[in-house]
Amino acid sequence: MGIDGCRGGWVWCRHAGGRWDGGLAADLAALRPVIAASAMTLVDMPIGLLTAGADERGCDRAARALLGRPRASSIFRPPCRAALDARDYAHACEVNRRHTGRALSKQTWNIAGKIKEVDALLAGDAPLRKRLREAHPEVCLWGLAGGRAMQYNKRKPAGQAERRRLLSALDPDCLRHLDAVAQAHPRRAVAQDDILDAAILALTAALGLEDAGALGRLPAVPEHDVIGLPMEMVYLRR
Secondary structure: OEEEEEOOEEEEEEEEOOEEEEEEEOOHHHHHHHHHHOOOEEEOOOOOOOOOOOOOOHHHHHHHHHHOOOHHHHOOOOOOHHHHHOOOHHHHHHHHHHHHOOOOOHHHHHOHHHHHHHHHHHHOOHHHHHOEEEOOHHHHHHHHOOOOOOOOOOOOHHHHHHHHHHHHHHOOHHHHHHHHHHHHOOOOOOOHHHHHHHHHHHHHHHHHHHOHHHEEEEEEEEEEOOOOOEEEEEEEOO
């Protein structure tokens, strides 16, 4: 299964038994039973957060180096855990700067609530940590395309077409599923690129389960945060 945050909550795509399904959940806790029943779920949201000392996670640095320009710009620095409880953006920047030496981007602050959902879910559920792992769609695409980063931005028509061509070549049924999820939910709740990202993660997980030896992670030996969560990104090497 693949999960991505969206305006309406969380969009999910699942590939099981050669068939696709998916939908929209208001919060991540509602998806816990589905995640627990899945062999592997990849989420496009940071897992494992800094507390103090380093200015960024090693997996983010490794992903940025792997993608190169211009796709490296899609890898942002997550907040430290303390910043998740900040009262507003200015306060979050102050807290993050105190712990890591860096402020936060506005984009990062805008998804801080979702990062907190993931962190809270895994902090209190050790068994789920084996099922729910972090991945980044652009890193997954790099692997699915044989070590080639996407040329175009995912929000541009050319970028959507580029990604759809790759998914269609790997699994033609995927596109029918993408379109069905898009038709079932208004765009004010979930954008096309959110659904696309969730499907990319789901296909990566499905292909990885078929060939576990092809699964990679950045970095190869992950760091762990103070509560034991791995700071890594999963992808498929083709």
